[in-house]
Amino acid sequence: xxxxxxxxxxxxxxxxxxxxxxxxxxxxxxxxxxxxxxxxxxxxxxxxxxxxxxxxxxxxxxxxxxxxxxxxxxxxxxxxxxxxxxxxxxxxxxxxxxxxxxxxxxxxxxxxxxxxxxxxxxxxxxxxxxxxxxxxxxxxxxxxxxxxxxxxxxxxxxxxxxxxxxxxxxxxxxxxxxxxxxxxxxxxxxxxxxxxxxxxxxxxxxxxxxxxxxxxxxxxxxxxx
Numbered sequence: 183x184x185x186x187x188x189x190x191x192x193x194x195x196x197x198x199x200x201x202x203x204x205x206x207x208x209x210x211x212x213x214x215x216x217x218x219x220x221x222x223x224x225x226x227x228x229x230x231x232x233x234x235x236x237x238x239x240x241x242x243x244x245x246x247x248x249x250x251x252x253x254x255x256x257x258x259x260x261x262x263x264x265x266x267x268x269x270x271x272x273x274x275x276x277x278x279x280x281x282x283x284x285x286x287x288x289x290x291x292x293x294x295x296x297x298x299x300x301x302x303x304x305x306x307x308x309x310x311x312x313x314x315x316x317x318x319x320x321x322x323x324x325x326x327x328x329x330x331x332x333x334x335x336x337x338x339x340x341x342x343x344x345x346x347x348x349x350x351x352x353x354x355x356x357x358x359x360x361x362x363x364x365x366x367x368x369x370x371x372x373x374x375x376x377x378x379x380x381x382x383x384x385x386x387x388x389x390x391x392x393x394x395x396x397x398x399x400x401x402x403x404x405x406x407x
Contacts, residue, residue: 183251185330187234188387190340191246194228195238195328199319200258206319225351230334230343232387237347239264242326254329261321268321274301275310337390341366344384349376355399362392371398 185191197207205217211226231237233246241263249255261267276296281288288294288311292303301315334340341364342357355367364384372380381394 183333185233185246185249185251185333187247189233190230190334190343190387191233191251192228192230192331192334193238193246193328194331195242195326197319197324197326200323200325206324228331230339231347232340232344235387239326242328246328246330249330251330251332254327257326257328259324259326261323264324265317265319265322268316272315273304274313274315276313278306278309278311281311337364337388340388341384341391341394344387345380348380348383359391362390364391364394365397366394367397367399369399372396 194209195207196205196210196213198205205213205219208214208217208219209226209228211220214220214224214226229238233243236243239259241259242257244263245255245257278288280296281294286292286294288303288306290303290305294301294303294313296313296315299315301313302318304312304314306312334343338357338359341359342354345354345357345366349368349372353369355369357367358365366380377396380396384394385391
């Protein structure tokens, strides 16, 4: 079965830097362990996405069209189709005192969050710290190995995948679909503008859904109904 635009698929993948072969992203826990990049806060499992919506790198999104379910593929991507070229304006000098006020001792290689933007410290000289806010893979050729596992047809799974894509799995408690109506329960109360944006995106990718209701329910564990 070949993949078409607007299909929802379950995808397994691993990304490596072409020159070094270093794994920087994967959906497979055993691959992450072998590459020594295992993050206990990450749930390693295949992702469900809608083809043509760039829910993954645009180079992979385009390449998936026409591919067959169950086959493994390898794809090399230039920066333009991956993480973009490195932008010099995203490499900034920041006063070292700004870090020390927050109890951070800046040193080369340290990842920091400045004004909700993640960057990597490159150098520390006197009272100035050079921070690179580019994506770590910006400007690099990357190689992805990926396997489309199946076509997703169930409406509930499609809506749930969209909710995770747009809000984050950690905030989704449950998703229920009855007929053309969907109900999404979250850990947080979403502002109206975010609800509207989510509704527009879900209806675009899952046109069978006519109405979406959002509920808030605070609880420690999440359950998908």
